Structures are given as structure tokens and as C-alpha cells.
Amino acid sequence: MTKSVFVAVTGRPNAGKSSLTNLLVGEKVAIVSPKPQTTRTRINGVLTRGETQFVFIDTPGMHKPRTKLSEQMIKAIDNSIADVEVSLLVVDATKKPAAYEDRLISDFKAKNSEVILLINKVDLIKNKEDLLGIISEYSKMYDFAEIIPISVKKQDNTELIIPAVEKYAVESPHFFDDDLPTDQPEKIWLSEIIREKLLNSLFDEIPHGIAVQVESLEYSKTNKGEDIVDIGIVIICEKQSHKGMIIGKGGAMLKKIGGLAREEMEEYFGQKVNMKLWVKVKEDWRNNEAAITDFGLNFE
Ligand SMILES: Nc1nc2c(ncn2[C@@H]2O[C@H](COP(=O)(O)OP(=O)(O)OP(=O)(O)O)[C@@H](O)[C@H]2O)c(=O)[nH]1
Ligand SMILES: [Mg+2]
The missing domain is CATH 3.30.300.20 (K homology (KH) domain)
Incomplete structure (x- = not known):
């Protein structure tokens, strides 16, 4: 009996979505840079562990569309959220919640999505007590299934993500090749x-x-x-x-x-x-x- 789980990796530009996707899949499937709006379309990162196939959909960072290209980028985000068992909302621990997160959360509300909040870049937070404030601020915004502070850079707590999303796996065939980390041409x-x-x-x-x-x-x-x-x-x-x-x-x-x-x-x-x-x-x-x-x- 095989299982699969589709997971949308969402968040504002530069939050660390592609870095996280690469880490989870164990291969570089998506490029990473310090510049916002690095990712331009949805990229599937595939990990098969035992019976279960995880499909992480890395998405462009949510932003206000200013060109026809960004309109397509936003469509890629919305479409990804619509199709999955669970979404990851990746936020930057050093930045206050803003319009980017509001927009994504209103999408989640409309679709009644299961969402795991990942507070990334905690390596940059000097006073760990500040984290409690961030957690409480985000908890007011949505009923997250789980909230996990992580650092992709230091690989702090990142081992908790696979078990957290595995709970949403459903009985199904594997949609992608078990041995390839991406279906990107x-x-x-x-x-x-x-x-x-x-x-x-x-x-x-x-x-x-x-x-x-x-x-x-x-x-x-x-x-x-x-x-x-x-x-x-x-x-x-x-x-x-x-x-x-x-x-x-x-x-x-x-x-x-x-x-x-x-x-x-x-x-x-x-x-x-x-x-x-x-x-x-x-x-x-x-x-x-x-x-x-x-x-x-x-x-x-
Ligand atoms: N300090 C720190 N930097 C990180 C961490 N995770 C990612 N970064 C850095 O954040 C920057 C953005 O990373 P990306 O993975 O490209 O971010 P993204 O969310 O995919 O960005 P877009 O594709 O533009 O939406 C890069 O310079 C990463 O090296 C982390 O845990 N700590
Ligand atoms: Mg990216």
C-alpha cells in the first residue's frame, strides 16, 4: 500500500522556501539567492521514503504583482495551495508579519487549509525569548496545525518537518519517479x-x-x-x-x-x-x- 503527500512550501520572498525544499529533498532542486523573488514558478521536490512519496512544491514568494510575469507567479502560488494535503508557511523570524503573510493566510482561510507554521532563521534571533512573542502573534492569525521554530541554515529542528507532514499522507500511487528529486526538465x-x-x-x-x-x-x-x-x-x-x-x-x-x-x-x-x-x-x-x-x- 503506497502513500503520497503533496506539500506546498509558501511564504514571502526570501523567507527560505527554496533552501528548505532542497534540504528536505536532499538535493538542489531549486536555486537560492539573497535576492527576493528568486523562484519564479512552482518546482516539485520529490522525496520517497519507504512507502511514502513526499512532493514538496516550492513556490514563488508572495508579493504584489507589478508585471505580467508576477501575475503568473501569484497564480503558481494560489494553484499550489489549492492542490495539496498540507501547506508550510515559512516566515522570517526577524521580520514582523505583514501583507505577504496576510494574503497567504486569507487564501488558507478560504480553502480551510491544514497549515504548519515554520518560523525560519531563528539563528538570527539573539534573544530566544523574542520567539515567544512571534509565536503568539502568528497564533492569533490562523489556527496552525503546528508551529515549529527552525533554522534551515543551522538545520535546527528541521528533522521535525517530515514527521509532521507525513501525518497528512494519503493512500495513493506515487505520482513521480521514486529515484528522481524533481520532475523539472x-x-x-x-x-x-x-x-x-x-x-x-x-x-x-x-x-x-x-x-x-x-x-x-x-x-x-x-x-x-x-x-x-x-x-x-x-x-x-x-x-x-x-x-x-x-x-x-x-x-x-x-x-x-x-x-x-x-x-x-x-x-x-x-x-x-x-x-x-x-x-x-x-x-x-x-x-x-x-x-x-x-x-x-x-x-x-
Ligand atoms: N541566516 C539564515 N539565512 C537563511 C536561512 N534559510 C535561508 N537563508 C537565506 O535566506 C536567503 C533566501 O533564501 P531562499 O531559499 O532563496 O528564499 P526563498 O523563500 O526561496 O525566496 P524566493 O524564491 O525569492 O521567494 C538566502 O540567502 C539563504 O541562504 C536560515 O535559516 N538562516
Ligand atoms: Mg525560492
Whole structure:
């Protein structure tokens, strides 16, 4: 008798949802960065333990939509919450509850959702008594099934999460491959690795306007007969001035990004990677439905 449980991982931008999803699944399925709105669509992180398959749905951080892209991101959140046995609301212990949490909680109320509150980043709280105040503030907002203070960074209390969600598992077939940590297409995952390096290396204003596409992926051989993966990647940005910053002086930034990404991709493929990067400008693509669809970011 097999079981499965779908779990939505929700919260404001930067709360630590993707870090948590990766930790729970034990593999990097979602990219992580210090910049808000890193995750742009729902990403399934799959963990199979014995009879039970856990499907953690990492979602974009809840925010006020300002572009057509963010409207799709919000749809991805709402849709994720609607489909699951239980949701995790990940909050930042150093930040007061605000409109982000209110919006999610009103969704939970409308759907009468089972929700486990995870108060993350407790490693940043100096006075542990402050935690009691945070817990009581959140308890007034919703009837949470459980409240667990955690630190994903220090892996404090994170071992309590799997047993807490396992209670919601239902008898069912496994919907995903038992041996794969995600159903994300490989090309998407590879493009996300590039976006992660860009988010971590560039100034604030540019990253939100960046999209990455893997244009080609071929397995070939070097002159010496070694296996090599040839990857062609296009980075799309919104302004000519941004293109300059992404390329950097004498191509230095692009070289740095390419180097960091290649290292990670070589580890993933277990063989050498040859990567070619191009940068293109597509003005205001975040409000261009055709472009959003083309980049795989249209939720519907
Ligand atoms: N100090 C501390 N930092 C953390 C912890 N968990 C995550 N972070 C950091 O918080 C930042 C955001 O992490 P993400 O996992 O990308 O957050 P997210 O909620 O997925 O963000 P979006 O995708 O933008 O919604 C990163 O710099 C993480 O390293 C934690 O427990 N403690
Ligand atoms: Mg994320």
C-alpha cells in the first residue's frame, strides 16, 4: 500500500522556501539567492521514503504583482495551495508579519487549509525569548496545525518537518519517479543555475529582469576523445545598459558566471562541460506574454 503527500512550501520572498525544499529533498532542486523573488514558478521536490512519496512544491514568494510575469507567479502560488494535503508557511523570524503573510493566510482561510507554521532563521534571533512573542502573534492569525521554530541554515529542528507532514499522507500511487528529486526538465534546471550565479553576482535592479534559456545541449567528444557536454545558453535582459553589466569589463562578469556555473554542471553531469553564453536585450519582456510563455514562465 503506497502513500503520497503533496506539500506546498509558501511564504514571502526570501523567507527560505527554496533552501528548505532542497534540504528536505536532499538535493538542489531549486536555486537560492539573497535576492527576493528568486523562484519564479512552482518546482516539485520529490522525496520517497519507504512507502511514502513526499512532493514538496516550492513556490514563488508572495508579493504584489507589478508585471505580467508576477501575475503568473501569484497564480503558481494560489494553484499550489489549492492542490495539496498540507501547506508550510515559512516566515522570517526577524521580520514582523505583514501583507505577504496576510494574503497567504486569507487564501488558507478560504480553502480551510491544514497549515504548519515554520518560523525560519531563528539563528538570527539573539534573544530566544523574542520567539515567544512571534509565536503568539502568528497564533492569533490562523489556527496552525503546528508551529515549529527552525533554522534551515543551522538545520535546527528541521528533522521535525517530515514527521509532521507525513501525518497528512494519503493512500495513493506515487505520482513521480521514486529515484528522481524533481520532475523539472534538465534544460530548465541548467538555465536556473546560470540565473542563480547572475542573482548572486549582479546589482539589485538587473536580476529581476533576467531570463535564461538553454538553446542547445549536445553530448560530444573532445579532440582527445573525452566525453563532453556542449551547452549554448542565452541570457536575456531588459536594457542595453544591463547587457553591458552582465558582460562586464572585457567580458569579466560573463566569464565569472560561466566558470561558477560550469563547475556545478560538471559535477551534475560527471563529465566536462563546454559552455557558450550570449546576452540579448528584450525590452520589457516581463510584460510580454509571448516572451513569458517562451521562457517557460507562463503558469497556465
Ligand atoms: N541566516 C539564515 N539565512 C537563511 C536561512 N534559510 C535561508 N537563508 C537565506 O535566506 C536567503 C533566501 O533564501 P531562499 O531559499 O532563496 O528564499 P526563498 O523563500 O526561496 O525566496 P524566493 O524564491 O525569492 O521567494 C538566502 O540567502 C539563504 O541562504 C536560515 O535559516 N538562516
Ligand atoms: Mg525560492
